[in-house]
Amino acid sequence: xxxxxxxxxxxxxxxxxxxxxxxxxxxxxxxxxxxxxxxxxxxxxxxxxxxxxxxxxxxxxxxxxxxxxxxxxxxxxxxxxxxxxxxxxxxxxxxxxxxxxxxxxxxxxxxxxxxxxxxxxxxxxxxxxxxxxxxxxxxxxxxxxxxxxxxxxxxxxxxxxxx
Amino acid sequence: xxxxxxxxxxxxxxxxxxxxxxxxxxxxxxxxxxxxxxxxxxxxxxxxxxxxxxxxxxxxxxxxxxxxxxxxxxxxxxxxxxxxxxxxxxxxxxxxxxxxxxxxxxxxxxxxxxxxxxxxxxxxxxxxxxxxxxxxxxxxxxxxxxxxxxxxxxxxxxxxxxxxxxxxxxxxxxxxxxxxxxxxxxxxxxxxxxxxxxxxxxxxxxxxxxxxxxxxxxxxxxxxxxxxxxxxxxxxxxxxxxxxxxxxxxxxxxxxxxxxxxxx
Ligand SMILES: Cc1cc2nc3c(=O)[nH]c(=O)nc-3n(C[C@H](O)[C@H](O)[C@H](O)COP(=O)(O)OP(=O)(O)OC[C@H]3O[C@@H](n4cnc5c(N)ncnc54)[C@H](O)[C@@H]3O)c2cc1C
Ligand code: FES
Ligand code: FES
Numbered sequence: 001x002x003x004x005x006x007x008x009x010x011x012x013x014x015x016x017x018x019x020x021x022x023x024x025x026x027x028x029x030x031x032x033x034x035x036x037x038x039x040x041x042x043x044x045x046x047x048x049x050x051x052x053x054x055x056x057x058x059x060x061x062x063x064x065x066x067x068x069x070x071x072x073x074x075x076x077x078x079x080x081x082x083x084x085x086x087x088x089x090x091x092x093x094x095x096x097x098x099x100x101x102x103x104x105x106x107x108x109x110x111x112x113x114x115x116x117x118x119x120x121x122x123x124x125x126x127x128x129x130x131x132x133x134x135x136x137x138x139x140x141x142x143x144x145x146x147x148x149x150x151x152x153x154x155x156x157x158x159x160x161x162x163x
Numbered sequence: 164x165x166x167x168x169x170x171x172x173x174x175x176x177x178x179x180x181x182x183x184x185x186x187x188x189x190x191x192x193x194x195x196x197x198x199x200x201x202x203x204x205x206x207x208x209x210x211x212x213x214x215x216x217x218x219x220x221x222x223x224x225x226x227x228x229x230x231x232x233x234x235x236x237x238x239x240x241x242x243x244x245x246x247x248x249x250x251x252x253x254x255x256x257x258x259x260x261x262x263x264x265x266x267x268x269x270x271x272x273x274x275x276x277x278x279x280x281x282x283x284x285x286x287x288x289x290x291x292x293x294x295x296x297x298x299x300x301x302x303x304x305x306x307x308x309x310x311x312x313x314x315x316x317x318x319x320x321x322x323x324x325x326x327x328x329x330x331x332x333x334x335x336x337x338x339x340x341x342x343x344x345x346x347x348x349x350x351x352x353x354x355x356x357x358x359x360x361x362x363x364x365x366x367x368x369x370x371x372x373x374x375x376x377x378x379x380x381x382x383x384x385x386x387x388x389x390x391x392x393x394x395x396x397x398x399x400x401x402x403x404x405x406x407x408x409x410x411x412x413x414x415x416x417x418x419x420x421x422x423x424x425x426x427x
Contacts, residue, residue, distance in 0.1 A: 042199060
């Protein structure tokens, strides 16, 4: 079985996997980082979004071995070491950007990349930018509000250490 | 997903050696078509040859006034590249409209055209601009490359290296996206280069095709109104849960007019 090594949330992670093991399976089943969710098997829902080398990707549609040597950040890696939430997480809480919370980790990970790539994010950009994330509770209105607030808070801040 | 042996060659020669003579081996690019297919157990390759470690397959460069793009270049990289934006903005627009951000961060030009999904966007750009596909064996004009539904001129073991896009004088792409996946129900690229006008249609038929009546009409009168009197024959067009053949036939005309209207 292939051995795979990568950096996950700033720490080295190594494990034995099969060729067919998906990154999300490695994260959830072997590293026990269960914040990353699986909501579909068609690569459409975005519940599984993590960052690989700074880019948001659907971790259900990349093999663990394809992330060999990469820097991976999951939802567990966003908050500061003392538990202070990342500004995007804080904005989701403040603006009721979640109902059942199943889609939330993916939404937050997509939103962090979106905000980082686009200074002065507009509502239209948020709606387009979250095209790959589905909310089964359909709470999009507050999600968009949260992302706009989170993006503004991120701009007022220096980039967090883990990101 | 059935188990397979995974390989990550560092060069094109090594990748070709792994694929040649092994009919059960498949190249892996961004994986955004192949991995969902494997999850459904619709295919069972013995070996996956990951092209992600081959530096020569990545990148975008200016060539002979046009643009050359490596097979492993992601849709996102094409959408945000300054050279593409400056020389062929319609190509950047098309790439920006593929799927969603995460699909664009992984999906590649080479994977998209090798797969030749009838609803894929890139085939309209390749045929619309008269692009050339450069493989490990030869150069193939776009019109000869796309041969049918999910079929291309690629031989077993042959890999797409890069695609060269000549620069059109003016061009625009309009698509009617499936609201869930963003794949093209119908997408139309209109392009003009010197005296030649091309109207390339994806999504509507089994594979990309040129709407020649529209090309003639636009060559004489570059305006949406030039297409008013034309009809597209629904015979042979795709019909599925998303749209009937008749609906698609009408969409071809509507999208072509919208594309022309985008160009000043
Ligand atoms: C949710 C979702 C939405 C999408 N929406 C759209 C959309 O709106 N428009 C659109 O056009 N596409 C869309 N796609 C498809 C996406 O663009 C894929 O990335 C693309 O079709 C395949 O590219 P890939 O790099 O992922 O290839 P892979 O899935 O890795 O490979 C696809 C096929 O091509 C072969 N292959 C790959 N590279 C080469 C090469 N260099 N030479 C020879 N053969 C090769 C593989 O063996 C495989 O058979 C969507 C996909 C998803 C999951
Ligand atoms: S689990 Fe649905 S896109 Fe990954
Ligand atoms: S909050 Fe329930 S799926 Fe989005």
